[in-house]
Amino acid sequence: MSEDIFQGYKGDALETLKKYNTRVWGQAEVDTTRGRFFGTILPRSENDDDKHIVMKIPTGYNVGIDIRTITGMKETGYKKANYKIPEKQFPTTPGLPHVKLFGTGGTIASRLDYRTGAVIPAFSPGELYGAVPELADICNLDTEKLFAVFSENMGPKQYIGLAKAIGKEIEQGIDGIVVGHGTDTLHHTGAALTFMCQNLPVPVVLVGSQRSSDRPSSDAALNLMHAMKAAGQSDIAEVMVCMFGPTSDEYGLLHKGTRVRKMHSSYRSTFRTIGDTPLAMINRNTISPIHKTYNKRRNDRKVNILPYYSDEVTMLYYYPGMKPDTLDALTDAGYRGVIIVGTGLGHVNKELYPAIERAHAKGVHMFMTLQTIWGYVHMFVYDTGRDMMAKGIIPTGNMLPEVAFIKLSWVLGQTDDPAEVKRLMLTPVNDEITPREPYNGYLVYQGGVPEVEDFIRKVHK
């Protein structure tokens, strides 16, 4: 087996390295029209151009050399770096709960990959213990890497795989389950697992990090501690997402898998419960329930795994002036379910009506959700709403669009009978539709308003 000695280099840059007999990890003296450079040749990110060679200079910095300026190059030594997370035996402590961590490929603890510049997750209990030794005070840990995919690549196959793995662990007597996951589609997975793993006797906690653990200010370690604590010690036997409450390192929130949504592209406190309050607050010492009622931890192992999924469901995000051919195209492509994301109380324009009628006639199941994210679909308020219901569109209350999409996929994986589809969709498994919206379920404060400014000055955001 020959090792790649020119990792990531291609084209002209690769030719230059070959010409001067210099390898990646070789120490080199490079003469250029801009002067002499000395350092270790590093692998190059595959997405970068073929006009530069990357070096680590003795002060630890990286610099790029333009190959068009190179007049000479000499390898004077060779020293390959070995990236390794120190692995320490994860201690077993009698009396602490047993938690299983499933890995899906998201970053919890990690190290850097030079070639892609990407972050490689640390995962084995030993690696995790090396990086976050506090975990050993919370639980006894066992880990299993189920997949290695980025969050955006999570899909039906992974949902089903996870659900089955969770079922198996529960049967074998685990005290709690943590799923490490990229954050982008964490809430989709939260919904999928809620529908697929019903009647849970133990907590299933989804966790990720908004700042990878290769940085000192990462939220990964604290999120992981919170998640392990929630899985091992809380009595909330539901599928939950556990992430930062405020952006400060203060406490985490436990969100119901069906009511949570990622609301900011980069904030640590990006996950919010929509239309309700979170289940609980959590810090390293205590779990403080916010919800009065929730499914309690049980000693039995009677979980109900329902690993169904249809990939013939799609979403249609309505915009003013949308033409009927968009929906026609989906119908013609063979989609059996469409989640419409409508405006206001749940509206689309009249121009779409023929397409809706056509889809309905062809047996496409259509459900209405909201672009406003907050609030209920109210299709009785205006005539247009009533028209649409008559044409076969079913309102889904305050179900979040992504949750409705996942649920319809799950439902159509089981049945195609319109009445049964409707019944399953509108019967909440776990609060994906709630009967009422509390006054504090919608709080989007506006910056600049004096009392809000006063509030954020005093309370850590």
Add this chain to the structure above:
Amino acid sequence: MDFSFDPKANYEATKQSAGYVNRREATQESYDRIGFMSGLEVHQQLLTKEKLFCHCPAGLYNKHSDFDAEIIRHMRPTLSELGEYDGTALMEFKTRKEIIYRIKNETACTYEVDDTPPFPIDREALGIAIEISLLSKLNIVGEVHITRKQYLDGSIPTGFQRTAIIGVEGEIPLKNKTIRLIQLSIEEDSCREISDIGHVRIYKTDRLGMPLIETVTYPDCVNPDEVMEACNYIRFLNRSTGKVRSGIGAGRQDVNVSCKGGTRVEIKGVAHTRWIPELTHVEAFRQWSLLLLRDELKKRFPSHKEWRISHNSLAGMDLGLTYGPLAKAIGENQAVMAVKLPGFKGALSHFTQPGNMFANEISDRLKVIACLEKPNMVHTESFDQEVSAESWQMIGKLLSAKKDDALIIIWGPQTDMKTALEVIEERCLMAFEGVPNETRKSFPDGTTIFERVLPGADRMYPDTDSAPIPLEDEYINSLKKNIPTEVVERYQQLKKWQVPEDTYTYIFSKNYFPLVERIVNELHIDPRFLGCFVGHRLKNLMGKQKKSQQFRVEKIYDLFAYLVKNQLDPSLAWPMLTELIAHPRMDFDSVLASIKFKRFSKEEILGKIPYLEEKFAPIRRKEGEHHKTNWMMGQLRMMATGNIALNYLANQIK
């Protein structure tokens, strides 16, 4: 216990054996003897509109109490790309600090607090950094790679500073030698600290993210004055572009010092160049003294692997401890701990710096690492005898202390005691090795205290959030057109003009050379006169006048242009400047009126000479003949100033 031991005498004796002399008395031989070596890291803020990696405005500052929100973070060490934890990182983690950032909406966005990834690097800043690199004769890189440099003290909310090399291997000329440069980097500035008490450190984020360059030299300086000269040169070079910030904190330097057999110690954040000589002098001797202490300890303990401290809690004991802070701690039920340092008699009072002994090194670390606020310890070799001999006797018994042992008492929160004991043992064990690798904070008197463990190259990571930025030849060549003449050439020009040397520092530090040059070239004002006008007169007035900030120095060009246009003598600028600085908005005609200037022809002035000669006759006897010219000049100066050249007048009187 040995109560006949005299710590003061020991301190003086160890100071003497280190050969410590005042800097004024030190010669090159003094420095060669201890192998003085020093280099610099000179930081300079760039004059840009926006910050380096976000679009917040640069250069707006807030008061401590003026903030809109607070955010809390804790810093955790992460693995380096070599799979190791950095030493500093682990130390900072040990301190378990809660870091609070005070944010003002106007000066910080979500980038500063690490809730948004970086935006592309500010091009204005990059251009300036390249121009300065070219002036510093550095080899410009082909591609700029943003690197993360870890800082766990919380001074940057991400836990790392984004920084990138622009050039490597350059040089600057000093009077008698050339100093080599290692590199120049562009980086984001850090937060400003508001306070650091116990386990809470508070920062504000106004300065955070402002573009900064760092010029790093090789340790080529062999005496303290050379370090200052090199520092001045780099600062003047930066200023010569006119594209860097000035004012407090805009330029700061870290000074690296070592002595023969010592270690590179970094003195951080030296705000004034003039502090450098004393700081480097004191630090080199501190290291030399620590090496002597090492030799002494090694004599006592040929193998120190087994050396350990022992300790005993003093809680609930009546030991007659009346020293204020200690009594207070006892009253508040804090932990009080006696520590025995076997065989350390004489070590605690060993000289380290003027006014400091080895015991201070321990106390400084207790503050920083174990978060014990000062005063945080008393010991058997303190000059002030805070604890009586009887009390020490009792404590010595508790710990079975022998004649050659030393004792320390520390106090503070129970939870910090474990770390505190580790700190004491660790620092003592380091004394067997010599000089610890550390960064130190400076004081105006030239002494320094421990700040943190010196981080290694291990703390550098590629920034996965940024793409590399290629620097094409064409771009660099276009920047070459902007760069000013070299500082060294400007020096030579001033010399050729016979401008007095004592004006140079002011002219270069304020970057007034281009102004002087322009006035000389365009208005043909005598350069020597103009040099004094700027380097003495302007400096003097700007220092005194409260309103001087409103005065635009470029107005000096207009002033001379006005004088030339109106055929007034340039010397009139001297009295006019006082008025101009006091009233920056006043026009030149009004300035002339307010200094009571009147126009006289040459003939009118010279016509007064015979009259004055007559008038001087009766005075002559008393004052003597040679005072005639002076006296007459005095009588005519007001009238002549601005109308004719004074030296011409003097010649006419003779």
